[in-house]
Amino acid sequence: MKILLPALATLFHVHAFPHSQNQIFASNTTWQISLYQNRQCTGEETSFSGNGTLSCHDSILNGGSLGYIAATMGSGSNCSVQVFNDTTCSQTIDVAGLGTCQTPVLQEDVLIRGISISC
Secondary structure, eight states, X not given: OTTHHHHXXXXXXXXXXXXXXXXXXXXXXXXXXXXXXXXXXXXXXXXXXXXXXXXXXXXXXXXXXXXXXXXXXXXXXXXXXXXXXXXXXXXXXXXXXXXXXXXESSOTTOOBOEEEEEO
């Protein structure tokens, strides 16, 4: 029981469900990522946020995205984002772009199918 409670407590700090657009995030949110269906990071958006590590997550609108914007919102946050072209998060995608909108550099038709956040 002592092991189960801390494990369950960490599950409640990470939001793995898509947020609606223009949602206000909790003050303890340390990361937020928005996934888009195009390379310009405009239009339909699927956003996720939390304040801890998010293991492989593949619930992405329409099965995948072409671009993303990751934002670290909490002060002192050391979270990093990884994107993958598979739902098991085993094939990392390199991304291009120094601005806010990040896109895969491999091929035009490569979709982001999984994400993970490490904090």
